[in-house]
Amino acid sequence: MLRTNETSQPELFTKEFTQNPYPVYEKLRENNPIFKIMFPNGEFGWMITRYEDAVEVLKDNRFSKDMVKLFGPDQQNIFVHNMLFADPPDHRRLRGLVQKAFTPRTIEGMRSHIQQIADDLLDNLDSPDKMNLIDEFAFPLPIIVISEILGVPVEDQDKFRLWSNSIIDATSDVPVEVFEQHIQEFTDYLNAWFAKTRVETGDDLISQLVMAEEAGEQLTEEELISVVALLIIAGHETTVNLIGNGVLALLEHPEQRDLLISKPELIHNAxxxxxxxxxxxxxxxxxxxxxxxxFHGHQIAKGELVIVALDSADRDEQKFKDADVFDITREKSPHLAFGKGIHLCLGAPLARLEGEIAISTLLRRFPDMQLQEDVHELEWRPGMIVRGLKEIPVKFK
Incomplete structure (x- = not known):
């Protein structure tokens, strides 16, 4: 039995948990849905595991995202001056500056170009018989797209992957000195890029943000760096793992894969x-x-950290019938993969479109694709934010 307010959970954050956290989440939802724990970075905070509680936290403005307002400035953290870590009214101002680049209409206009990117990547695989799905397809597709939106040279995508992985996985096995080096390299790159953009302004989103800052809009230098860093990382991390995890689910459920191949119109639901x-x-x-x-009988003190286990909430049996069943015919669900409330993911329309195109194209081109190794041997990325595999080696029959 898991105890209320237990401050150590041996089942959590182990290699076994990372491999498959869902049985642990099920126990937590049943026995200890709101509890205090020490997270991998050594900080104590609260974890929320049930769907309804999760939605309540995500929409409750008493739970602040603005760590600068609460704890003062942190000069080592370049990511706290964007809409993800801002409360109203700053949130509205910062989000508004980039919103127009991610409207559903704007994103839908990119469909044919994203399709061309997907086709080109699969046309130029290293081998006609196999590939590493992450390295050769799931990663490059969204980074090419976000690079073009922002105006970043595509040839720098490997740098972005290095920096992004280091930052996303910072709470796990990335040494502090490596993390700090990558932050410095990332910051230096952005500053040089902004300086060049001020001289050679283009039609890309970065030029728009730089001009807005120079034209007297409320972007500070710290906000400019933070917003762009967020877009580069969040603009591709979600999609990489949507493609990877989605393909893995199809490979583990061949009847669902066959159904999607026979009825490609199900891709939206899928x-x-x-x-x-x-x-x-x-x-x-x-x-x-x-x-x-x-909060439902739990005394959360001012300044205490609160984290929502999104993947647990999306398997909550009280919200989703047969929650542990992968069913692509399920009606569109109110899942929390992109969050909820004012911090709903800005890039959700783009991630959905990239996921639909990527997975549809893979199934059309390689309908007999299979894993090259046992699914239990695949290694999941460490860290406290993303859920995704480091590699997915597949072969084509």
């Missing part, structure tokens, strides 16, 4: 089910209680 079943973002980003809060 992607929503992939997002729910094994979502690309396992935990929400941090929130802190802005005041003392009585």
């Amino acid at each position: 992607v929503e089910e992939m997002l729910r079943y094994n979502g690309p973002v396992e935990f929400s980003t941090s929130r802190w209680a802005s005041e003392d809060i009585d």
Whole structure:
């Protein structure tokens, strides 16, 4: 039995948990859905595992995202001056500056170009018989797309992957000195890029943000760096793992794969089910209680950390019938893969479109694709945010 307010959970954050967290989540939802724990970075905080509780936290403005307001400036953290870590009214201002680049209409206009990118990647695989799905397809597709939106040279995509992986996995096995080096390299790159953009302005989103800052809009230098860093990382991390986890679910459920091949019009439902079943973002980003809060009988003190286990909420039997069943015919569900409330993922329309195109194209081109190794041998990425595999080696019959 898991005890209320238990501050250590031996089942959590182990290699076995990372491999398959869902049985542990089921126990937590049943026995200890709101509890205090020490997270891998050594910080104590609260974890929320049930769907309804998760939605309540994600939409409750008493749980603040603004760590600067709560704890003061952190000069080592370049990521705290964007809409993800801002409360109203700053959140509205920062989000508004980039919103127009991610409207559903704008994103839908990119469909044919994204399709061309997907086809080109599969036309130029190293081998006609096999590939590493992550390295050769799931990673490059979204980084090419976000690079073009932002105006970043595509040849720098490997740098972005190195920096992004280091930052996303910072709470696990990335040495502090390596993390700090990558932050410095990332910051230096952005500053040089902004300086060049001020001289040679283009039509890309970065030029728009730089011009807005120079034209007297409210972007500070720290906000400019933070917003762009967020877009580069969040603009591809979610999609990489949506594609990877989605393909893995199809390979583990061949009857669902065959159904999708025979009825390609199900791709919209399929992607929503992939997002729910094994979502690309396992935990929400941090929130802190802005005041003392009585949350369903639990006393959360002002300043305490609160994390929502999104992937647990999306397997909640109280919300989703047969929650552990992967069913691409399931009606579109109110899953939390992209969050909820004012912090709903800005890039959700783009991630959905990229996921639909990527997975449809793979199935059309390689309908007999299979894993090259046992699924239990695949290695999941460490860390507290994303849920995704380091590699997915597949072969084509």
